[in-house]
Amino acid sequence: MGDPRRRDQPAQRRHTHPALTLLALTEGDYQPDQGCYIAGGVPKHYVATDHLETPGLATLTPDDVLDVAEQSGLVWDDASMTGLVFHMVSAVGVAGRVGVTAIADSPASAEALYRKSESTLADAVAR
Secondary structure, three states, X not given: OOOOOEEOOOOOOOOOHHHHHHHHHHOOEEEOOOOEEEEOOEEEXXXXXXXXXXXXXXXXXXXXXXXXXXXXXXXXXXXXXXXXXXXXXXXXXXXXXXXXXXXEOOHHHHHXXXXXXXXXXXXXXXX
8 A cells, every 4th residue: 555644646536634735725626637636737746644753752842843844944835835734733742743744846846845844853853
């Protein structure tokens, strides 16, 4: 089955949190004939998880996570309809994890953005 976090092309009419996030932020549409999600004439891809866990992440507060994201430029960009969306941020202090959806114009870019969120949060914990 592969990695359950990978959702390079949103499933047709699936109502998952990442797919709904993609829909809400981009106002695009799944194109079955092309087999991909299109927003603003550009294919969109995502990688998402609700279990981004890093040792020591529970030492951060929800505000810390959002501050680190903002300071690192790991935020949503309305103009390009790309970026990161954090969710379940309130779980960071209790469960030591957050959710994240990385949306980009290519599968590789979405994966790179996701990996950058992992490494940035790990670096924040190490400080």
